[in-house]
Amino acid sequence: MLRSLIAATLLVAPLAASAQEAPDLTPAQQFLHDRVAYLASDELRGREAGTPDFDRAADYVVSQMESIGLEPGGTQGWFQPVPLITFSPGETSVSFTRGNRKTELESGAEVLGLASAVDEERSVSGKMVFVGFGIDDSEAGIDDYEGLDVEGKVVAMLFGVPKDAPEEVGQRWGGLADKVETAMAHGASAVVIIESGQLRARLPFSVVSQYISRGRTTLDLGAEAAGAEPLAMLSQEAATKLFAGSGIEFADVLEAEMAGKPVPHGALGVTLAAHVTTTMNRFTSKNVIGKLKGSDPELAGQYLVVSAHLDHVGVGSPNDEGDTIYNGAMDNAIGVATVLSMAKRFTEAGEAPRRSILFVALTAEEKGLLGSRYMADHWPVGDGEMLVGDLNFDMPILTFPLTHIVALGEEHSSLGPAVHIAAEEVGMGVIPDPFPEENFFVRSDHYSFVTAGIPAISIDSGPSPDGTGTDAIQHFLKNDYHKPSDEIGLINWESAAKFALLSYTFVRNVANADERPAWNPGNEYGVRYDGYGADREPEGEAETAE
Template identity: 45%
Template structure:
């Protein structure tokens, strides 16, 4: 395996020295191209998490981290941090609603879509049902859907969708069912039911999708309690059955949802009983973790974490005869940039005051799972994680003039980045597409949910940026055509490395990053 990767690397180095127009590349730009040539090669078959080819890519990253002077910082002194993924699929089950001795069956595919359980082939859950509105909290707006409700030992039912007035990132955050399940668990619930919101149709399609497979990580031995069961998604007919005869009229809930006014909440006076039948498959994968020790004994126990996901989507349906999704832009170039940031610190011969972690993440494409695992089970003491800078799919097919920094405005990272970018002649632009919810679709979001100030930097829309981004997303995103043959501007890639090196150095040498006062995520998750 190592010899095969070494052969790919040698071939990449031979090919890395020129642009498409045959002008020679500078050494730094050529180094990024060489990494992409290896990681996006057909031999690695798209680097899907849990495959032998992903582990070959991990071997390459380990070799490059070692060559850059990093030390292994994975599990038990190794470079790797094992991450066990669990893919769960619903195979059947049943749900019913009880009022006294009378039971009402929920019809799968019509009333209800039964969700899989992550750990058990058969899981039974029973409890009184409490309707908690949208199941959200927003301290800045004084919103707490659990205020005044006793859900301990009960099943929470919530309406999907979000209330009016949430800022875009917070609304996107609550689009994650796991977030709402965690909040229900924190309030003592034993299970959660989701109700389709008023704007959704075609419940049959929802029912088909809900059965899975769904993927999450398995906690390590002794790694804490399992999440509460996500029991089912109810459609319109199922919700009508749930609320029938209750103190809260379903018609009034729907009317309040349409009017975007406060939803009535409270106990529904009935018990739900669910039996989940599921099958699970376990998939072994790994994060790769390297460390550059800090120079200040008082701060070396604190870590700035630079991340980039190593996985891509593997092999899919052929397009023009090509089935391999090479993932050159998504995200071989991000991993290559991360490696080159480490090399810049090595060339400088100066270690920053805080320590740095460089983490190549698995299973981003399955739902940010490698980053979520690392943020919850870091290989260094969790309280020592002070900031995350994430690199994910920078579209470097043009000479970028500005950047978009997801999450930077939520913490003191924002002014540091603005200063560093300005020094390099780069503007910082507000997110031009907040409706796309990019804030919750990249690995920095896992660190945000762990209470760590974080940022993900993307190239911006100025000049040719908007058009170049549109072309990539429409023609190449998650397609076999995301290959090294795209017109990647390797000088721009080198400039992207320079920006990240300067930012990480500033964060490692300066004051500990802090959440902005009153920020939603800092208030809900922050540890400072």
Template identity: 40%
Template sequence: MKPLTASVLSALLLLSSAAHSQSGKNLPKPLRKPLSSISPAGFKAHVQFLADDQLRGRQPGTPGYKMAVDYVVAQLQQRGVQPAGENGTFLQTVQLRRAITEAGATLRLIPAGPASTLAYGTDFTLYPNPVQPETTVEAGLVFAGFGISAPELGYDDYAGLDARGKVVVLTRLEPTRFPDAVRLYNTDLLTVLQTAARHGAVGVLLAAPKSTMKLPDPPKGLVSVLGPDGKVAVSRSFQPQIQVAGSISAATLQRLFAGAATDTARAMAALRAGKPASVALLPRLAATQRSRYQDVTSYNVVGKIEGADPQLRQEYVVHTAHLDHLGVGAPVAGDSIYNGAHDNATGVATLLEIAGVYQQLKPQQRPKRSVLLTVVTGEELGLLGSAYFARNPTVPREKLVANVNTDMPTIIAPLLSVVALGAENSTLAAPVAEAARTLGLTVEADPEPAQNRFIRSDQYSFVTQGIPALHIKYGNKTADGRNNLSEQVQKWRAVTYHKPQDDINGQFDFEAGKTYAQLNFLVGYLVANSAQRPAWNPGNFFGERFGK
């Protein structure tokens, strides 16, 4: 039997009923039995183990996380998945460094005087430096608006501004003149730091847009990935040239504008109107800080299902889900273990169930391309495991053709519609639509665009390496016709998300988990079996930025 092609699947779909069917009656016959191997009970069993208290919240570098890794490896082996990690194993080592700012960090304005001293935690915070245990910077200051430099889009906060050797001060006010994709990319912290470094800055201070906003000060520090050479290989909050980075309050921003050619009110008004408001600031700044480090070893898990085509099997569709969660933390309602059942034991369960489907396929039914099932570490720390894998894959990087990510699908109600975050950027939208039709699901636009979900999970690590990627989330459709699932999820998130209450005793619809896993399998299968590898849509922002 030849592999089931996309065109054959389309033809079969035309012959099937368009009605929704959880029983699998609408599935093309060659896939019906393999997909029926996914069961709500099997899905739940994975979640139950991974979210058990004995795993202590699966924090990277802990015994609980290693227990989760061992479970995933054993499950992949049982399902006939081949190891695709390092040295013939399922594992890719990810060396994590947690950097913590020591007490005593200072920020002073020069010339010196009693009024020039700023209070840590109230007026400013400084991010730790993962490579320099001690940092001292004295430099001039410039205000560069949003920190966006995109002359090709007709906007440049750095135009006419000399930032060389300076500390750049930026507002975290949200720009409104750009489409979502442009805004998301250009205001991402890593992009902001890279842009400042490209213009010669030695420091970046991010100003709170409102006086009521509390300064961010991560109590557990900031985490990077070290490469085999011991240098920082991946970081969401560090650039080597940027020696000092941190946050300042809105009141501190006003102090920095003293004596400048404009004031904060006029600068912010111009930015809200979509016009740059960059200006040199008169004070000089002196910053000192000390950083200490905690290095731990963690792991990505990588398995392979080999494709059927002698040539295309050298290309790979990558399914990802993050295995880590928050570990043990501050008690909430008497519970201090952050189990991460929804976030993201459900995503890992999805990949394990996909492995089970492939085990049921006859060799000649497998898709043309190979499939990687990649369970990553450090998502909660800044997409670190996926970023490390996307930059240093265990197969040739140019052979990665697409990423299908799953992160907290929030299966709390019947799955009737989905949102494919990022699919609109590339030809991946077509297999998503086709797979959804197979299962009687509706594909909807993102009901929560303000959540910036596209850049907040592991698919974005692949996008920044030029690889088309998507992340399938719940839609808004409900069985009662009120179509308010997004509202229900927001209420659930307020009491459960990133709290110990996200455990197996919470709200679940494991039948929805079954459908979600089937959908992710079908999307990956169609992409892996297509004659053409996925491509960015012409003129797409992410394709233009990264795809070339």
């Protein structure tokens, strides 16, 4: 009864917002408009994961899924609870000893303790070895550990990747997790990160310190938590002291790094002693999941995930007009509205797709793709069931007349050709990622499914081949992305409806295809994460072998 009362209230909630002055809209455009109007309203205060504002948005999405005719697809009705933890640095004490001389590093100015999501206190003592960027990648021909003995030692490594490294190296090694896990796999007892020249060129150490001190949020998995965590980060000034007398001058390391040359590495001849504490706060958010059961007995156990993140960044610093609410109309209320519009088209079609579909409004994307990571690893697959693909919709920039879209990850799986077919059906085009330097492929929720071995793709708006739309996209990224100005008035509703139609056509085609989504033969992500289809031989090679 309570759920019905909440649903009835929320179903009419967007009416007040949509009653505001708006241009004449088609029914498809109006559907999108009304849902964005509520999700991006000041009432929901930016929908930050873990807040009552997000919970109200989640209840609203449930009301919409119920009215559309979906079934609950979560672990607790419509919801999949997602355990989260916010952790921030506490006290930090770091020193190193060379011979009989002990050097204390100044916390905050020379060294930053890096908070742990698992341990409230960490103490480490050990000899130190510098491993350059800490990359061990046979495919790229890089082995920073060659000739080094790091067993039981504290490994120090530069932040980031080598200058002018290939894009695939940046994608694989740009974050800390893989580098730290690699160090531990080589036997390291702990990892210390060193401020690189490239990082200093972008951000002074004082700004990095401010960022780190804010704390981070991740999944609260307790003993299940995988991977290792870095202990601390040293400034270049601290590194200069650390390297002095080791036979490696840190100035030479920086010079080689900035010149794009191999950096010198080796044992540092010092013993590090460190004690780092963490302050923790645990809480729960939730993914919202609606299910549409497939009609083909042979394929209904194959579930497609159709996802968009519901959360945004909440309330923050005021803009020039004093607005503190980061409404997130484009990021990503329009994505959620698009997912709901697809569900509505499916239920109104009168015939269910062959495969089953989970329509998902994800939490905590803005905190690090956390809701999608939890779903990819913890959605309760039953007997004969499996997740076979994720089709993600995140922040399409729809401020201009849309003619083309971008499919992030199209080159990796059979989902790529399916996008092109759908675009052609609705009279649109697909262009390559126009901003590869932004590394968008690893920055949205579909990537959580990629790392679970599941073929995945994220659909975004794109400029036309003649450049139309490029200025509009760059203007949004510069002036409105993660700012209070990301409001409903920016959206071109004709473009929004075209994007939603293409999205539905794409999902429908994949859901009804004879073959499930598959990684391309030999694809690096499919191979690394043991994904379906990656171990196949390319067709030409198979025919030759015969």
